[in-house]
Amino acid sequence: xxxxxxxxxxxxxxxxxxxxxxxxxxxxxxxxxxxxxxxxxxxxxxxxxxxxxxxxxxxxxxxxxxxxxxxxxxxxxxxxxxxxxxxxxxxxxxxxxxxxxxxxxxxxxxxxxxxxxxxxxxxxxxxxxxxxxxxxxxxxxxxxxxxxxxxxxxxxxxxxx
Numbered sequence: 001x002x003x004x005x006x007x008x009x010x011x012x013x014x015x016x017x018x019x020x021x022x023x024x025x026x027x028x029x030x031x032x033x034x035x036x037x038x039x040x041x042x043x044x045x046x047x048x049x050x051x052x053x054x055x056x057x058x059x060x061x062x063x064x065x066x067x068x069x070x071x072x073x074x075x076x077x078x079x080x081x082x083x084x085x086x087x088x089x090x091x092x093x094x095x096x097x098x099x100x101x102x103x104x105x106x107x108x109x110x111x112x113x114x115x116x117x118x119x120x121x122x123x124x125x126x127x128x129x130x131x132x133x134x135x136x137x138x139x140x141x142x143x144x145x146x147x148x149x150x151x152x153x154x155x156x157x158x159x160x161x
Contacts, residue, residue: 006159012058013155016148022051023144027137036103055144074154078147085143092136098129 003011026047033040059082067079 008062009155009159012062013152015054015058016151019051019054020144020148022047022054023141026051074150074157078150078154081143081147081150085140085147088136088139088143090136092133092140095129095132095134095136098125099133102126 026044029040029044029047030036063082067075071079
């Protein structure tokens with residue numbers, strides 16, 4: 001027995017809804033940590049990657065293939081906001097990669113030294129990369145929330161009105 005669109009849409013809505021607490025808790029792990037060691041980083045990534053998977057897999061498997069059949073109004077807005085969220089995530093990743101590389105080169109994930117500042121190990125560009133990370137993460141969350149609200153409105157108008 002195949003599931004109907006409404007049942008699949010409900011499962012997708014639940015998966016995407018479950019992703020948000022994982023993303024927030026994953027961010028909180030790093031924000032709350034006094035020392036970002038390798039264990040803290042991997043613990044953080046378990047939540048972040050799980051949250052991203054719960055959003056990205058339904059998008060790739062169910063949302064994008066159906067988009068061309070319903071492109072207009074809320075669907076277009078939902079798609080644009082979702083794409084903006086992933087663009088901001090990509091922007092953040094350009095900072096994350098540089099910060100990770102600098103910390104790894106100085107072995108700060110295993111031998112954390114609070115006397116060593118990120119700005120010192122990353123050279124003159126580290127401040128720039130940290131701003132990219134912050135702006136990208138903030139932009140991703142903002143666009144994610146907007147896309148989520150539009151997606152919920154689409155769900156409600158399509159399947160419950």
